[in-house]
Amino acid sequence: MATTTEQRREIRTKLSWPISMWIPEAHRFFNGCSDNVSRSGVLLKMPLTVPLRAGSTVEINFPRTERLAKEKGSFARIRSGRIVRVDRNNMLKDAKIGVAVAFN
Numbered sequence: 001m002a003t004t005t006e007q008r009r010e011i012r013t014k015l016s017w018p019i020s021m022w023i024p025e026a027h028r029f030f031n032g033c034s035d036n037v038s039r040s041g042v043l044l045k046m047p048l049t050v051p052l053r054a055g056s057t058v059e060i061n062f063p064r065t066e067r068l069a070k071e072k073g074s075f076a077r078i079r080s081g082r083i084v085r086v087d088r089n090n091m092l093k094d095a096k097i098g099v100a101v102a103f104n
Contacts, residue, residue: 010038
């Protein structure tokens with residue numbers, strides 16, 4: 001029987017929020033949705049057509065509500081990171097792929 005070791009460093013919070021991801025290799029943005037987030041990374045759900053691979057550097061734009069934008073002074077929280085995992089196991093279920101990104 002195989003066992004797995006938990007590698008998470010931070011507590012994750014379930015958060016379904018629209019995002020846009022800049023992929024430099026594709027020279028464009030792709031829209032998706034967050035699934036959960038922590039201080040060190042995020043799990044995203046992205047469309048099947050997005051050209052993703054582990055090891056790529058990406059930039060994620062988390063748009064803010066108008067009220068929060070006024071409070072924080074900007075309309076988005078932008079984080080760069082590295083794709084550490086691309087999960088295609090459930091892609092036929094909801095036409096999405098899971099993408100784990102570790103923040104820089």
